Amino acid sequence: MSQAETAAAVRAPSPLWGLSLLRSEVGTTFRRWRTLALLGVLAAVPVLVGIAVKVETRGGGSGGHDGGGPAFISQVTNNGLFLVFTALAATLPFFLPMAVGVIAGDSIAGEASAGTLRYLLVAPAGRTRLLLAKFATAMLFCLVAAFVVAASALAVGALLFPLGDVTLISGTTISLGEGLLRAALIAVVVAMSLMGVAALGLFVSTLTNSGIAAMATTVGLLITVQILDQFPQLHAIQPYLFPHYWLSFADLLRDPVYWDQMLRNLGLQALYAAVFGSAAWARFTARDVTV
Amino acid sequence: MEPVIATLGLTKRYRGGQLAVDGLDLVVPRGSVFGFLGPNGSGKTTTIRMLMGLIEPTSGTARVLGEAMPGAGRRVLPRVGALIEGPALYGFLSGRDNLVRFDAADPTADPRTRAARVEGALDRVGLAGAAGKKARAYSLGMKQRLGLASALLRPRELLVLDEPTNGLDPQGMREIRSLVRQLASDGTTVFLSSHLLDEIEQVCTHAAVMAQGRLLTQGTVADLASSVRGRLAVTTPDTADAVRVLKEHGVIDLVVTDDRVTGELPAAGPPDLADVNAALVRADVRVRAFGTQRASLEDAFVALTGEGFDVAG
Numbered sequence: 182m183s184q185a186e187t188a189a190a191v192r193a194p195s196p197l198w199g200l201s202l203l204r205s206e207v208g209t210t211f212r213r214w215r216t217l218a219l220l221g222v223l224a225a226v227p228v229l230v231g232i233a234v235k236v237e238t239r240g241g242g243s244g245g246h247d248g249g250g251p252a253f254i255s256q257v258t259n260n261g262l263f264l265v266f267t268a269l270a271a272t273l274p275f276f277l278p279m280a281v282g283v284i285a286g287d288s289i290a291g292e293a294s295a296g297t298l299r300y301l302l303v304a305p306a307g308r309t310r311l312l313l314a315k316f317a318t319a320m321l322f323c324l325v326a327a328f329v330v331a332a333s334a335l336a337v338g339a340l341l342f343p344l345g346d347v348t349l350i351s352g353t354t355i356s357l358g359e360g361l362l363r364a365a366l367i368a369v370v371v372a373m374s375l376m377g378v379a380a381l382g383l384f385v386s387t388l389t390n391s392g393i394a395a396m397a398t399t400v401g402l403l404i405t406v407q408i409l410d411q412f413p414q415l416h417a418i419q420p421y422l423f424p425h426y427w428l429s430f431a432d433l434l435r436d437p438v439y440w441d442q443m444l445r446n447l448g449l450q451a452l453y454a455a456v457f458g459s460a461a462w463a464r465f466t467a468r469d470v471t472v
Numbered sequence: 473m474e475p476v477i478a479t480l481g482l483t484k485r486y487r488g489g490q491l492a493v494d495g496l497d498l499v500v501p502r503g504s505v506f507g508f509l510g511p512n513g514s515g516k517t518t519t520i521r522m523l524m525g526l527i528e529p530t531s532g533t534a535r536v537l538g539e540a541m542p543g544a545g546r547r548v549l550p551r552v553g554a555l556i557e558g559p560a561l562y563g564f565l566s567g568r569d570n571l572v573r574f575d576a577a578d579p580t581a582d583p584r585t586r587a588a589r590v591e592g593a594l595d596r597v598g599l600a601g602a603a604g605k606k607a608r609a610y611s612l613g614m615k616q617r618l619g620l621a622s623a624l625l626r627p628r629e630l631l632v633l634d635e636p637t638n639g640l641d642p643q644g645m646r647e648i649r650s651l652v653r654q655l656a657s658d659g660t661t662v663f664l665s666s667h668l669l670d671e672i673e674q675v676c677t678h679a680a681v682m683a684q685g686r687l688l689t690q691g692t693v694a695d696l697a698s699s700v701r702g703r704l705a706v707t708t709p710d711t712a713d714a715v716r717v718l719k720e721h722g723v724i725d726l727v728v729t730d731d732r733v734t735g736e737l738p739a740a741g742p743p744d745l746a747d748v749n750a751a752l753v754r755a756d757v758r759v760r761a762f763g764t765q766r767a768s769l770e771d772a773f774v775a776l777t778g779e780g781f782d783v784a785g
Contacts, residue, residue, distance in 0.1 A: 300619075303554045305550065469527040
């Protein structure tokens with residue numbers, strides 16, 4: 182029984198070894214072409230917006246018409262930093278959550294359809310641990326995606342427009358350094374706003390063995406909820422829809438900052454994460470893995 | 473010594489009402505190479521999935537390495553290497569990175585020895601040369617080898633191999649068989665499911681036979697084969713006389729094909745074969761060949777299932 186003896190002779194497992202799965206999960210996710218393509222599309226949005234604003238304002242001076250297009254777009258010509266806020270406001274309703282929906286929707290279902298789920302589980306990854314690693318990776322993707330948009334927008338903004346002191350919505354002026362800090366904070370808030378979508382996607386992902394079906398369902402749900410959020414007749418339920426407070430991140434551009442809506446947003450995201458995270462856990466830990 | 477696998481009344485009824493495994497009482501002794509036989513659809517894979525904690529039994533219990541599954545999976549599964557229903561790989565990762573990923577999923581695997589263990593496993597299945605290639609470019613045989621390598625990432629007490637030679641060429645099959653023998657001689661218990669009877673006969677010490685969700689029999693391969701009595705075979709041009717003489721000596725179920733007479737020796741008080749042979753010669757039967765044919769596992773299987781090795785309906 183030399184094998185068994187060797188097995189007993191190796192070092193006692195350290196709790197830190199458990200983090201290998203998370204590291205592997207992150208590495209595997211960000212090495213996929215699909216992930217890189219999604220990030221590429223997100224990085225392209227600020228480029229398009231920047232060029233459009235540049236072309237639009239070349240003849241007519243200061244952009245002229247206010248009110249059209251995403252928030253802050255009229256300030257972009259004066260300060261390239263505003264392209265960061267514009268780009269985040271433009272990608273948050275659809276591009277960002279769609280990308281998150283693809284990653285989260287595929288998380289478990291993709292492993293199931295490839296058959297690798299059974300090998301992860303007999304490794305044994307542990308169902309709860311695997312689910313946590315998947316959720317953490319999806320949240321990391323949210324953060325990376327928001328920062329990719331912000332970084333791309335900052336680069337394009339600096340290239341096409343002047344950079345300088347930032348005039349906030351409340352009229353106060355802050356230095357460019359502080360403006361950059363607020364931009365970073367906004368990117369973090371945007372990433373956290375996507376927590377609800379990530380949890381929803383993870384739950385859908387535990388329901389099916391088809392990665393494509395899970396991705397499509399998650400993105401479909403996202404669009405449906407976005408549409409429901411537009412009907413004035415549904416205002417009673419709208420405060421409970423996950424995208425409802427998304428654009429509240431603009432309150433970070435006030436002095437003093439308005440926390441009210443933003444805290445409501447984060448609370449709502451946490452609620453979605455708790456509800457759909459628990460549902461995903463209940464489903465995944467009780468399910469027969471037959472693929 | 474406690475068996476490596478012991479199930480008691482293990483039953484799985486799927487949601488559609490289909491009874492996949494029905495009251496299975498399986499005992500796999502430690503140190504054995506255990507062949508798990510049955511036609512496709514007989515419940516082998518469902519059983520293996522229940523043993524590995526992937527499927528919850530409807531009723532009954534399964535103990536693996538002395539602990540109840542699926543509850544003790546966290547303690548049991550690191551000591552078990554498994555290849556279940558063929559390999560499944562990340563096509564966009566290299567063979568090596570696939571193994572690194574599966575090893576990283578095991579919280580009891582030491583990250584500091586990971587690279588060395590991965591290389592060792594690749595070497596053991598003969599994939600060291602192709603380890604850097606993307607897994608999607610692998611042939612079925614190479615995928616099968618990589619799946620085996622992932623079962624060998626750590627020293628295991630139990631290896632569960634579901635159809636391990638599937639997709640391999642004859643040379644590859646031979647290599648896998650010798651690998652299984654080598655692992656078994658190191659003290660690893662090997663639980664090998666297959667529908668290839670000669671494969672089981674060549675490497676296994678024990679076997680169990682399943683059909684339609686039920687366990688038909690289990691025991692040592694020698695006992696199983698001897699449960700089917702060998703047949704007496706006489707090759708002679710004088711078949712009519714031979715049949716007469718053999719009948720006089722109590723041989724039953726006589727069958728004549730061309731110049732060959734075969735029959736079953738009676739279970740109670742079989743005649744001495746030397747006497748039978750002498751009687752044949754005395755009766756002027758010209759005997760070209762005379763002897764008993766050893767019963768194979770295939771004969772045992774056919775006798776048990778009463779059918780060929782077909783897919784259950």
